[in-house]
Amino acid sequence: MKPDVAVPARAELGEGPTWDPASGRLIWVDILSSRVHTYEPDSGRRTVMATGQHVGAAKPRAGGGLVVNLRDGIGLYGPDGAFSWLLRDPVPGRRGNDAAVAPDGALWAGTMRYDEATGGGSLTRVAGDGTATPLPGPVSVSNGTGWSPDGHLMYYVDSPTRRIDVFDFDGQGVHDRRPFAVIDDGDGFPDGLTVDAEGGVWVALWDGAAVRRYDPDGTLSLVVELPVRRPTACAFGGPDLTDLYVTSARVGLSRPHPLSGALLVLPGTGRGMPGTAFAG
Template identity: 60%
Template structure:
């Protein structure tokens, strides 16, 4: 059984969005319903929190320093001194930001969902550095994990209730996508829903399973070749980090668990890590 350690013990309501920032050597993640950005330094164990003005679905580094955040009403920016400003807003009622990712061209792909998770109520947008945006997936339920193959020719995407990981072909000249189709569909006897994900240097796709007690790794041809069993039901996202990006960090959640379930899952809401799990691929910073 794979050894899982506690990187940072926490009680996040809805921990999400693990992201490695190679410039600062910090692991970034969020507590969505706690409206907090977390920064964790694996070298020292130091951790800090940044309160956001709204529920925050994801945080990513900016190429010029600072952070970009996917909020309930749009996308916001923090500068290096942590001063906040809006980049763009869409004001959709009863909707919040969920997972997001940055592509090799420096665009932010920002997902949304309705609080009641109604089918068709979510969107996936591509946001450019100047704040203009276009809807790429107009009818998601819970827009979730995103990732790109090492050659940037494939984008992976999760709309959780479908229980699938989909793939798109990517135009190498501008990052636009086309031809969405299934990459992996969870079998009926596999519990849980695909949530956040990351792609490693070998092109394998790692998927955190909400209510699945596991993280799965799939080869580029869609074959399940590794299962990391988790001590919590609600793994939400994963990312490689650390000095050589070989440690797999996994965010977890307490949301919706009963007191009895929480007693059985004392690490729910913590940031967990599998050391030397594989080789992470370089990430990208938002160009805005």
């Protein structure tokens, strides 16, 4: 199983691939270049939009446009491109990181400190009206978040823990946090994740040059080696949601692979679940 190159970008810190079925395109970001990218597999058409500040994630909105997890909070782009703040909460030395939309349409938005200080990040549920509810407990580098096919479980990565954790999910809140899978020293750090239609959890391994799939019981079932040292996140896309897209990064590498920073794709790898648009 070898990846193809979907977009030969040279992203500093590519992240957050998300399939938008309404437009038939993949949305992803380059965090440190403050850009939101889109890619249409059928036509090959690409767009790039500057956000003006570091952007950790961009997700479709139910009424059109995008919700973005920015350095200083949660922003909204309308269908016409007009920008407004939904939740502005600037904290010196902190930025938005990965984010995901829950089955109820709320955005679970993560943050981290630029210096990656322990306990300096957060994970917050942001409702469509901007109401914010933080996840209890310390967070350092908030990353991948996803939900089981039945919506009863939420998976979550705080990268320095080297774990994927799982919570019980009641439709809005979470409880009973416990380890789901542990990444051994030397295998990289868990980063962004996605859940497939069978309940398998796929995770990109920063500094691990691979994507892994874990069965619903936490058993490691597949390892896909990649040419890039720092894959950052993965998501299923395409009309039938069978192609796995993987973002990657060049940042911090003295000798990056020529494909570092590219958007990669593993065609026909599995089958994803339809996503939910942000309710705001």
